[in-house]
Amino acid sequence: MMNSITLIIPCFNEEDAIPLFYKETEKIKKDLRGYQLEYLFINDGSTDHTLQTLRDLHSSFPDKIHYVSFTKNFGKEAAIYAGLRESSGDYVAVMDVDLQDPPEFLPLMLEGIEDENYDMVGACRVNRQGEPKIRSFFANQFYKLINKLSDTQFVPGVRDFRLMTREVVNSVIQISEYNRFSKGIFSWIGYNTKYLEYTNRKRVAGETNWSFWQLVRYSIEGIINFSEKPLAIASYVGLGSFIVSIIAIIFIVIRKLLFGGSAYGWASMISVILMIGGIQLLCLGILGKYIGNIYLETKKRPLYLIKEKDNTNNYEHK
Template identity: 40%
Template sequence: MHSMDPLPLLSLVVPFYNEEEMIGQFFDRVIPTLEAIPGIRFEIVCVNDGSRDRTLQQLIFASRQDGRVRVIDLTRNFGKEAALTAAINEARGDLIVPFDADLQDPPHVIGKLVDKWREGYDVVLAKRVDREADSLLKKWTAVSFYHFHNDVSDVKIPENVGDFRLFTREVCDALKALPESCRFMKGLFAWVGYRTAVVEYVREARAAGKTHFSGWKLWNFALEGITSFSTLPLRIWTYLGLSVALLALSRAIYLAGRTLIYGVDVPGYASLATAILLLGGIQLIGIGVLGEYIGRIYLESKGRPIYLVRQRFEGAAPHV
């Protein structure tokens, strides 16, 4: 904590992308909730992730109305993980709380996170105990992803825990020291560790607007998470190749023995074509898995920044 300020500063960090329908409701609900939490000061760090609607203008207006609102405008849409990274990097607080603009995570839970932090924890996770607001497909895929990821990865991600959580400045500095450009924030949060507690809550339906995560984006997001924290998909192909080689060797021994005993018969082409197509498909899948990892090595080797900031707005004055 800052020696000159007896009250800790809480930074609520929020990525925004085409959320003009939500912004009014967001500040109307979040600011009174934060003001009601005893013993803290707060700031709201809003990152505009290349929105194409009036999101930026409304955020700037909000910052001019309330000096505790800061706006970071990125040069284009870099994606939620990059925008969340930007928000965390810009946060000045002793406590940092990543939060979504859609208000599916109720703001009043922030106070419960702070209460749990006062008990001496470095990280307080917000765990969803009821996902009735999500579709059946989304609930099923989420459960499947968590189970599969935790089975194949050394870094275990808590189930039904999103980005919504509280962590201290020490944890924030540890996250900022992680250099990778292909970011899977849930995995990075889990990787740094620290003393962790859990607060359970019920997730609400989206207050307005529509989600920006399609099924295809969620699939790619899941691939990012698995390949970022596990090499098991690569190792599987070693075992699969060994199994196929042993099967082929066994088949060769069987055919040689049968030929010596019964003579040569006329083979069928259907079984041969099937075997060729099967092995070709297996090889292409293996090459695809290799490509996923090589692609990430390629992106990391470029050393490009995760995001670029166009302007910062605090109060009435923009800062480049």
């Protein structure tokens, strides 16, 4: 039986991009050392004709085009996890359907695994040309911040696009936590990893489904999931504000006793109250975020629900 590479492709409202992705990716199969490409599309609750496009593609190529359709939008992290669980190839790759992940990197990734003995070969953007400057700025600051806060190291510009051995896939599947941050998980599990650099590419079709605030929220999840330092920072901030308040009170009392100045005043009082109250709310918010994640984990809800898989309705959950 011919060895295979499973491509996991999360899709959310990508009806126009799917045919273009398939056409471009098929061009490189001759360079894959005889490995057969198996496409596994994950329809993440699309509201356009993505599901029908996948059905038609599967009907045309039933042996190599497969799909899983969720009951609703569970997010890209759930789609990646579902794809890893459903994959069957000797090697497994995660790719975006918009062709921002260059398919021609797959032969180079395969070379890195088979000739250089890497367990995983990923892709890393060296620039963010074409993105809004404000988004690029905050993305760069995120990597600087999380690498300072977390013991798990994150490569700036790293993508979910990577080729993995079956051993790596099995390790990722074992991490079944509800609050997922794949970039951190891929780094945390270890293994011998290589990154290929490339310049940023534009989408071939459609619009990005990630808004600025969604990316901010995703970044916060990454920090919360892979660092406990915000809790320590909140404690230090609270301790610092308490010390500053004590010093301020002592200063006001001494000034009153020595110089006869006023120890009263609505403006100063309100300012101090607002400052301390704001610090308390900040610390409570950080603590609440951690508690919220714990709450979601203890519920043991499935990460996703499958409504349809290769034209068969089986309503299963993982």
